[in-house]
Amino acid sequence: VVTHLRRTDKEMPMSRLQVLLLVAKAGEEGALVRDIVKASGIVQSTVARSLAHLEDTKVRGNAEPLGLVRTFPDPEDPRRVRCVLTEKGKTLLSDIENLM
Numbered sequence: 001v002v003t004h005l006r007r008t009d010k011e012m013p014m015s016r017l018q019v020l021l022l023v024a025k026a027g028e029e030g031a032l033v034r035d036i037v038k039a040s041g042i043v044q045s046t047v048a049r050s051l052a053h054l055e056d057t058k059v060r061g062n063a064e065p066l067g068l069v070r071t072f073p074d075p076e077d078p079r080r081v082r083c084v085l086t087e088k089g090k091t092l093l094s095d096i097e098n099l100m
Helices: 002-008 014-029 033-040 044-054 087-099
Strands: 069-073 081-085
Touching: 002 087, 014 033, 014 044, 014 081, 014 087, 033 044, 033 081, 044 069, 081 087
Parallel strands: none
Antiparallel strands: 069 081
């Protein structure tokens, strides 16, 4: 599993993996960033940084965006941010499940 993850993200710290798994657990509705912070115990700035690495946007120091997660304003309150897996993210998690 770790080898498979390293093909996608050479670093993949545990905090980033935990954020990815919490987004996946939320399903199609998506996870609120504040709920990820609460469930993980990771500080908000680290969650935000992890999401930036997991998204489609280029992050300083990364050669290529990962494209595993998409964030968007919450329809009920645009000040909140929701996160969902992209198709690439769903494929990665499906591959991980199959390896386990």
